[in-house]
Amino acid sequence: xxxxxxxxxxxxxxxxxxxxxxxxxxxxxxxxxxxxxxxxxxxxxxxxxxxxxxxxxxxxxxxxxxxxxxxxxxxxxxxxxxxxxxxxxxxxxxxxxxxxxxxxxxxxxxxxxxxxxxxxxxxxxxxxxxxxxxxxxxxxxxxxxxxxxxxxxxxxxxxxxxxxxxxxxxxxxxxxxxxxxxxxxxxxxxxxxxxxxxxxxxxxxxxxxxxxxxxxxxxxxxxxxxxxxxxxxxxxxxxxxxxxxxxxxxxxxxxxx
Amino acid sequence: xxxxxxxxxxxxxxxxxxxxxxxxxxxxxxxxxxxxxxxxxxxxxxxxxxxxxxxxxxxxxxxxxxxxxxxxxxxxxxxxxxxxxxxxxxxxxxxxxxxxxxxxxxxxxxxxxxxxxxxxxxxxxxxxxxxxxxxxxxxxxxxxxxxxxxxxxxxxxxxxxxxxxxxxxxxxxxxxxxxxxxxxxxxxxxxxxxxxxxxxxxxxxxxxxxxxxxxxxxxxxxxxxxxxxxxxxxxxxxxxxxxxxxxxxxxxxxxxxxxxxxxxxxxxxxxxxxxxxxxxxxxxxxxxxxxxxxxxxxxxxxxxxxxxxxxxxxxxxxxx
Numbered sequence: 001x002x003x004x005x006x007x008x009x010x011x012x013x014x015x016x017x018x019x020x021x022x023x024x025x026x027x028x029x030x031x032x033x034x035x036x037x038x039x040x041x042x043x044x045x046x047x048x049x050x051x052x053x054x055x056x057x058x059x060x061x062x063x064x065x066x067x068x069x070x071x072x073x074x075x076x077x078x079x080x081x082x083x084x085x086x087x088x089x090x091x092x093x094x095x096x097x098x099x100x101x102x103x104x105x106x107x108x109x110x111x112x113x114x115x116x117x118x119x120x121x122x123x124x125x126x127x128x129x130x131x132x133x134x135x136x137x138x139x140x141x142x143x144x145x146x147x148x149x150x151x152x153x154x155x156x157x158x159x160x161x162x163x164x165x166x167x168x169x170x171x172x173x174x175x176x177x178x179x180x181x182x183x184x185x186x187x188x189x190x191x192x193x194x195x196x197x198x199x200x201x202x203x204x205x206x207x208x209x210x211x212x213x214x215x216x217x218x219x220x221x222x223x224x225x226x227x228x229x230x231x232x233x234x235x236x237x238x239x240x241x242x243x244x245x246x247x248x249x250x251x252x253x254x255x256x257x
Numbered sequence: 258x259x260x261x262x263x264x265x266x267x268x269x270x271x272x273x274x275x276x277x278x279x280x281x282x283x284x285x286x287x288x289x290x291x292x293x294x295x296x297x298x299x300x301x302x303x304x305x306x307x308x309x310x311x312x313x314x315x316x317x318x319x320x321x322x323x324x325x326x327x328x329x330x331x332x333x334x335x336x337x338x339x340x341x342x343x344x345x346x347x348x349x350x351x352x353x354x355x356x357x358x359x360x361x362x363x364x365x366x367x368x369x370x371x372x373x374x375x376x377x378x379x380x381x382x383x384x385x386x387x388x389x390x391x392x393x394x395x396x397x398x399x400x401x402x403x404x405x406x407x408x409x410x411x412x413x414x415x416x417x418x419x420x421x422x423x424x425x426x427x428x429x430x431x432x433x434x435x436x437x438x439x440x441x442x443x444x445x446x447x448x449x450x451x452x453x454x455x456x457x458x459x460x461x462x463x464x465x466x467x468x469x470x471x472x473x474x475x476x477x478x479x480x481x482x483x484x485x486x487x488x489x490x491x492x493x494x495x496x497x498x499x500x501x502x503x504x505x506x507x508x509x510x511x512x513x514x515x516x517x518x519x520x521x522x523x524x525x526x527x528x529x530x531x532x533x534x535x536x537x538x539x540x541x542x543x544x545x546x547x548x549x550x551x552x553x554x555x556x557x558x559x560x561x562x563x564x565x566x567x568x569x570x571x572x573x574x575x576x577x
Contacts, residue, residue: 051433091439092432101433108430110423121423124416125435173435 004029004177004209005050010059010071012042012049019045021233022058027177027226032203032210034220034241036254037230043213044105046230047181051102052092063177068095097125101175105182107166111155115146115165118154122172132172139168142198160191164198171202178202180212184219192216196223217254221245229254261511263391265503267463270398273499274456275476276483277405277492278449283481284489284545285418286445287425289346292333293480295353296326296450298360298472300457305373305467306366315379319458326454327447329356334446338439353477361469372468379462388463398459402496405452409492412448413546421445422490475524479506482527486534488541497542502527 005027012020019042027033037043048054050061052069061069068090096102110118119139123132140147143164149157154165163183170178180199184192196219203210214220221227227244229237237244244250251257275293282290300322307313307321333352340348360367367373379386379397386393412418420441423431432438461467479502487498504511505526509518534541 053429053432091437092429093435093437096433096435104429104433108427110426110430112426113422121419121431121434124420124423170433 001028001030003027004064005211006062007046007050008060008062010046010049010061010069011057012045012054013057018057019054019233020049023230023233023235024059025228025235025238027209027211029209030203030207031226032199032212032224033226033228034224035211035213035228035230036215036217036220039215041230042233043230044181045233047102047105047179047211047213050095050179051100052090052095063095063098063100066098068098096173099174099176100179101170101173101177102179103163103166103170103181103183106185107162109154109157109162109166109169112153114151114153115157116150118165118169119146119172122169125173135172135174139171142201143168160187160195163187163191163195167195167198167202171206171208175208177209177211180210180214182214183212184214184216192219196220199223217250218245221250260391261507263395265507265511266500267391267395267398268507269496269500269503270395270402271456271459271463272480272483272503273402273496274405274459275453275480276487276495276499277402277409278452278456279480279484280449280489280492280495281409281412281421281445281452282449283484284491284495285413285421285425286442287421288442288445289342290349290446290449291346291474291477291481292349292353292356293449293453294472294474294476295333295349295356296329296453297457297460297476298353298356298469299326299329300454301461301467301472302360302367302373302457303454304458304461305376308377308461309373309375315377315458315462316381319455322454322458323451324454326457327451330446330448330450331443333450334443338442350474350477353472353474357469357472360472367469370469372466372470374466376461376465376467378465386462388465394463401455401459405455406492406496409452413490413492417441417444479527482531484541486530486541488543488545490545491541491543492546494541494543494546501542505530 003026007023007025009022009024010020011018011022023046035043035046045054049056049069056069056071058071060067110121113121116136119136120132123135126132140150145161146165146168149161154162157165167180167183183195183199187195199210199212200223202208212220212224221241221244224241227239227241228235229244229250237247237250239247275297278296279290279293282288303322303325304315304318307318308315333349337345337348361370363369378388384393386397388394420431420436423434423436424438424441428438460471483498483502484495486501487494487496506523509515509522
């Protein structure tokens with residue numbers, strides 16, 4: 001199976017605090033991979049690093065055989081100390097153009113725009129109007145509630161509807177890799193279940209590889225093939241999701257058993 | 258009296274151009290910039306210096322004024338990219354003050370506080386546009402505003418307009434959608450500055466003299482007031498805002514009470530207007546322009562729209 005996203009030995013710092021410590025992982029094409037961990041473990045930082053929003057102190061990120069982020073080289077004038085500077089090889093928008101779509105934490109919908117306008121924004125990179133119209137109809141078919149509310153301001157949508165809209169918006173650009181940052185944040189369990197079902201369908205029918213970060217470990221592990229567990233900026237466990245669900249440590253720490 | 262009214266309309270036109278530029282920067286891209294006075298001054302001095310010292314015609318100086326202002330727009334836009342809100346406002350304000358101080362002190366080029374006089378009147382097809390006679394100048398100003406209005410209206414509906422709106426709403430989301438935020442923010446500054454530069458050119462050939470004292474901080478504030486009063490993100494509204502603000506600032510003279518009402522009175526009124534607007538109508542008199550999406554989506558979505566309308570009206574009683 002082909003590795004679509006390879007993260008090799010990356011570290012990210014916020015000042016003196018190291019948020020990610022030599023993290024390595026990979027996402028195979030066609031999989032749903034989840035990353036679970038507690039608050040402040042560094043999950044969101046990892047996603048931000050992938051899309052070029054956080055500079056790397058060390059390591060590389062490769063997507064589809066192409067280097068997309070790497071650390072700045074050592075600065076000889078600073079006595080070999082690592083220089084902190086903005087280092088992504090590509091800026092966020094260029095990474096998005098390569099086919100990585102991020103559904104950011106807290107959804108970040110364009111609240112004052114209608115659902116339809118939001119989806120149009122999602123298709124910003126697409127120049128073909130007919131394709132945009134087709135994609136939108138697909139999204140309205142797939143998320144009927146969005147079709148019904150297409151002319152409504154996104155502000156007036158419920159949290160779950162906004163999350164679906166954020167996912168639909170990300171799918172408008174026909175990405176190969178979908179990054180989801182806590183899709184279940186602040187939503188009712190039934191709504192989360194619905195969203196995870198949709199994610200599974202997107203993965204199977206549209207062949208979109210999914211990498212999701214979630215605090216709700218049980219839901220995430222059930223919905224995915226591969227899982228990683230992060231603690232204090234390090235990957236502490238990596239296995240198939242089924243195996244992680246049976247793992248003693250995971251059961252104790254994340255599943256509350 | 259009529260003459261005086263014409264003067265107000267001409268100033269409305271000149272300020273409307275600046276307000277249109279400010280609307281791109283603030284109304285669309287959501288950046289609170291306070292340096293339209295700086296670009297206005299650069300445009301004025303470009304026209305003044307080129308037409309007096311070098312004998313260029315007004316029409317030849319216009320593109321230079323626009324391009325030079327745009328260049329300075331890029332120069333201020335690039336280093337302030339990461340600033341937001343009040344920080345950006347302070348940085349841009351500083352830029353406008355730098356421009357004014359340079360003009361005030363670069364004697365060999367700008368003749369310092371004395372300014373540049375005897376700027377030749379513009380002429381077209383042998384017809385001299387004499388600012389003292391007003392009507393000719395008025396027509397020219399209106400034509401400029403109309404051209405700017407239609408150009409910017411098109412711009413707002415283009416990809417760039419959409420990109421700027423996305424940036425205003427949420428920069429991180431916009432980036433994840435493949436929008437190059439750096440590029441579009443700098444473009445917004447360049448375009449907003451260039452139209453202010455054109456306004457500066459007009460100002461130069463209207464007063465036929467330029468002095469640094471014209472391009473104070475109050476100009477930037479007035480332009481911002483026009484945008485806020487009219488409605489951010491709506492070009493018609495900012496032109497209306499420009500007219501109302503000009504009317505207010507010349508109100509004492511207009512009603513013949515200039516001996517009784519001190520000129521500072523208008524500043525009190527501006528402040529009052531801003532406070533009242535922020536409390537009762539923060540979206541401005543006309544509000545943001547709502548785009549008509551039915552034209553874009555065409556016939557395809559019609560069935561869906563009916564369904565959507567039913568759904569909306571059943572749940573919310575029809576929002577729009």
